[in-house]
Amino acid sequence: MPNFVFPDLPLDGLLRRAAVRDPDGIAVRTTDTALGFGELDLLTDRLASWLRRQNGGRSGVRTGVAHVLDPVFAATYYGTVRSGATAVLVNPLMGEDGLRHVFATAGVEVAFVPAATAELLTKLRGVLPRLRTIVVTDAPDGVTPGDTLSLHLELESAPHTRGHSPCDPGSIACIQFTTGSTGPPKGVLLTHRNMVANAKQTALAHRLDPASVTLNHLPLYHVMHLNSAVYAGACQVLCQDPDPFASLASAASAGATHYYGLPARLHRLAVDERLAAASGPPPGGARLTAVLSGGSGLRPEAARALRDRLGVPVIQGYGMAETSPLTHCQRPGRYRTGEVGGTVPGTECRLVDVDTRTPVEVWSTGEVQVKGPQLMAGYLTDAQPSRIDEDGWFSTGDVGYLDDDGELRLVDRLDDIFKYDNEIVSPSRIERVIGEDPRVADCIVVDWPDAVHGGLVWAGIVLRENPGGAYAGAAPGPGGSGRAPGADVLASVIERANERLADFERIRLTEALDAVPRTPTGKPERRALRQRLKNRTAA
Template sequence: MVREFPHSGLPVDGLLRRAAQRHPQGAAVRTATRTLRFAELDAYADRIAGWLGATGHTRPAARVGVANILHPDFAAAYHGVIRAGATAVLINPLTTPQGLRHVLATAQVEIALVPSATAFQINTIRRELPSLRAVVVTGAPDSALPEGAVPLRAALDGAPPWPGGPAPDPDGVACVQFTTGTTGTPKGVLLSHRNLVANAWQTALAHGLSADSITLNHLPLYHVMHLNSALYAGACQVLCQDPDPVASLTAATRARATHYYGLPARLHALAADERLARGVPPGLRLSAVLSGGTALRPQAARTLEQRLGVPVIQGYGMAELSPLTHCQRPAHYRSGTVGTVVAGTECRLVDLTTGRPLGPGSTGEIQVRGPQLMAGYLGEGPTPTDADGWFATGDVGCADHEGNLRLVDRLTDVFTYDNEIVSPSHVEQILADDPRVADCVVADWPDPQHGALVWAGIVLRSGTGTGPQHTPAGAARIPGATGVLDAIAGRANERLGPFERIRFTEALDRVPRTRIGKTERQAVRQELKARAAQPCGTPDSTGLRPHPTTPGERRW
């Protein structure tokens, strides 16, 4: 394994400094109304570092929250905070007030650089944040200000220039990024300079970025991985703030973008958009569409590849891994996988029960090690690894002889039917191929004989002949719904193994998801478990539609 890598001693803000020295007049960050060149972005970060120095926030223990909005202010603020010697704490501006309270209080944030809407939310919980000294509003200069907040540009007026400081320890913490919390309370992940610079190098190599690349970020948030990898390569970043998926293709065409970054939820919408079926904007020159965060449905990926004429690349990682560990390559990728490991990284699969390493083709828990592995969790000590440095991801997968990894599911999401592992995500992929299914979620219904049975909550597509959608408990009363659910389950079961076939379906209004599109499966499982435990907790009494899976079989 490669433990050293190019520029391994470089601090995170050195990525920006290096890019400014190599490409001072090159476009670093562009929006529809503004362009910052590398030298300008570097000078902007210097101003923020100088202001923080004047306020006494030049020590690693000083934690400064930065909301990762899709705006040039984030790029400058993130690197300015780290340049000043403080620790940047990433704040998700789309989270709830409760989520904000958790992040700001747990990390003991002293200054928060956030957009106006987030600043107003913080004001409602300000009394619960004794460490917070100031709220500074980033983004649009004419944004409304809550009481006590100041705009970033006003804060920088009159701030002394950044005089420079001592070189940070490469293994010192540069950033705290919280996990999404879909499997429990969000944890603060401690990422060192070495972690982040390593992953910038790894991502740039995997995505094929160079100084000639132009990346279009069609994301609700500005991800540090995209920021740092583009700086490492000297690539231009175009921030598309319009959520309309087809508008993002127009923006990509105008920018002459080579790489398109999108979340699966938005790519699903793009694949289903009738406007895309009529043709793509003339002059589109993308070399790849890149997706991550959650699984991209195979049918959506195929549709985008056919209509855009470029590979749709998927990757894998997590906050604890800075985040990227696996990625398909634009010139060599295998459908249905997330590719092979990025440079300097090792991966193995181990038996879910014994922890014994498994060979190619076997299903087990994914374990990795590499220079991007976090320094630890906030308040919990060093990184939890085994004696050989392997980190258990909590995800289940399998790999072929070439190392292409196929994700099965989260370890906490899979369940067993007669000792066979059932992957809810796999069943959802099969269901999603049915044109009558707008969305779906799969989970386990407790069963004393087999351990668990497959339950599927299905959002029927408009115009399926069922009339308006109702609550799950009233699903059986929707005209035509039961027949449609029967047909959907029957079609899916023809493609599923005996142990993973759908036993029960239920019509849903919507699938519960987080703001970035991840299914809140644990909440669904808890509800099913509670319903099954009720005195009359049989599927027939709870609005579910039972489905036989073999001729003559009758459940309940």
């Protein structure tokens, strides 16, 4: 294991340390709110004190914390772990089924959520017997849905007592659920030590320091961005306007040095006519040093377009819930389009053959395995195998290869690749080829079951002009075999892509789509789409 030293602190100790060093420095800012590190630390104390009373002094109480893009998340998140409870991170965009799964699986007793989520939870009270308290985080006037509490009113009476986390750094701090793109979301157990280690790893990889100003243009508040900025003593600006181009004005106004965005939003920004027409200095501001993308792959052409227009590197990283999350990141001074970079400090990576499980050489394709101090303690339920071998290597389920410099390039998910006549087919590679056609707005590739070849390449394509209709390629597609408006354009797109693909990769079936099914973080929902196609085949 590479020598890597990080603070031996509970997770909330990062905030206390930042508050002692620079109490007046701005920790989190929005258009109408600014919280200094000292203020955030005091708010965290009050919330922790209130929660300890609610829990009768018990430690480890599972507490749902919705990661809304608001300073309140930072307070509820750090306040929960400072109280000795375990923070269960909740996506507020989930519907009833998702909330039921997360709250029931984790055994959540107390929840800090926005009003819209509170309304859904009040409907589920009958099937969530352990959920005893719902606290609404965005109801300052005290008007809350159902039998719930207002965080604003509860904290008015909370004492200003200085507190600290009673937890050992090796105990569980958070439960983070996976996206569920390859099955039901799994609860991942992350220790204080996991999170603190990754906070430092991320801060080093992203080159954050007290002078940094990070602009967060994600739809939700991710703990990686919170923890790393607090570790570095950097300011975070939360941009709640969903318009990607407007976010650049926010970055310039804030003097942002780092811009964090999702691939889906960055793709839209790259083709935004306003970006191309903007004159004068770079729209993101003179201080901007990098655009950082994560959550799923960013298309090379989008990365190049943003790099050329903004004049800064567009950097991608790699990780997952099980690794707190970051394991790899491109460096601002050294990046290549399509790669996810080298390992962050203290992390090891190797690739193994998908069949024999033996390590492979550089430039050889295999499953990515990693280990390091950010690696999870395990899964929430025993029904989930840990995927960590006796030597500490975690099998990620992703397929890729390493170059001579140790830089990682991902090929696909192990669950997504399939075989055509015993040749491995990567849907992501085919999507990249299709996506380079300027007539394509978005696309998704999965396998269509075939008794002779194993799997045929099926492509769902969203055309920029969105003419609708469907086109059948070498075999009848699920949308029908007749020609319709846009069929000639679609046929031309497929012909152009197939010229660049190997025979086993050739697109055999095609359908025009209005939109590609994706998760809230932008990942393609291949599993659900594949099942729908199989149902059509059976019908």
